[in-house]
Amino acid sequence: MTETNTKSGGSSLSKALTILKEVCCTNTPLRFADLVERSELPKATTHRILSTLTEEGLVRLDDHSQLYHPGYGLLELAHKAWSTLDIRDIAADQMRELWKETGETIHLAVLDRGDVIYIDKLESQKSLRLFSAVGKKGPVYCTGVGKALAAFLPEAQLQEIIATQSFIKHTETTLNSEEKLREDLIRIRKSGISLDLQEHEEGIQCAASTIFNYRNEPIAALSITAPAFRVDEDRFLHFQQRIKEACAEISSRMGAQPLTENQD
Missing domain, CATH: 1.10.10.10 (Winged helix-like DNA-binding domain superfamily/Winged helix DNA-binding domain)
Structure with missing residues (x-):
């Protein structure tokens, strides 16, 4: 030509x-x-x-x-176009930005019936051994990514998932009942931020948020995970803000409409 x-x-x-x-x-x-x-x-x-x-x-x-x-x-x-999109590709640059900025572990996860499954992970630049691995499953009720996804499910689907949870108490802060979990999900819906305050692994905490598709359905969750000893209150609050911003950007790329404040 x-x-x-x-x-x-x-x-x-x-x-x-x-x-x-x-x-x-x-x-x-x-x-x-x-x-x-x-x-x-x-x-x-x-x-x-x-x-x-x-x-x-x-x-x-x-x-x-x-x-x-x-x-x-x-x-x-x-x-x-939507059917061929891979959320890992859409989220890749935001994950890398968070990883470079924080130096901590970044997770991307999706629901798999009653569990979450980690589909991508950027390892911390510092020494840190975690439960998570790409392809590994984790419980919904006591992980940041799990609760971030559960918070925005339709009630019927949420009830099905809750029915599959063991509510085993992994640590002193694990939410070990449906009532406690639902209380936390209400807070997550209002704030757009899900926290794992050493609920799944002792000494490990994370800030997570939800990624939505063009139907405003929760399709994935992203988190920043770090050991509690090296994350003070101000830094953890910064993690929460950044993870929410990153998920909002990815959701926008997926065609989602911004959620209203204090949604429940």
Whole structure:
């Protein structure tokens, strides 16, 4: 392809995207004349682009009103895109930023029926031996990532998961009853932050938060994990803020809408 053709192709693509964005992002459907005016493109160019977008199913024209709407082909493309996304890839840069900033262990986990399973992990730059490993499972009721995911589940699904929990008391601070767990889940829903205060492993604490998909469903959780002896109150509060920010950024990439404050 020559340089001229490359520029022409790029220019054509840019024009088509301009038209498509106008159709999809407007609050009210637009007529042909509106699109010509908004895009500042010649009528012939606008007509050619709209014809192509309509043929591809990305735009549809209401014959009665002569208004342009987003096409159903966009839904098919979106479905295929979402189905091939790997949360590990989407979260990778945020995990690395947290790891570089804190020097502590960063976990990414998802639900697997009544457990959480760690699907990615960046090891602490300092000496630290933890229960977790990629592919290993952990209990929901006493891990930061587990509670972060459970907090935003529909009640029916949450009840199923709670029914599978052993509520074994691993440490003095383990939440060893459904009542205590539910109290903590209410706090997590309000704050957006899940804490493991040495509940699963003695001397180990973590701050976790939830990653949501485009349906605002909890699909994963991210955490910063560190030994309690080297994390004072101010540093732990910083961890909580940063993990919440990181999860919000990843959720945004997944198409999630921001949660309202004090959601319960």
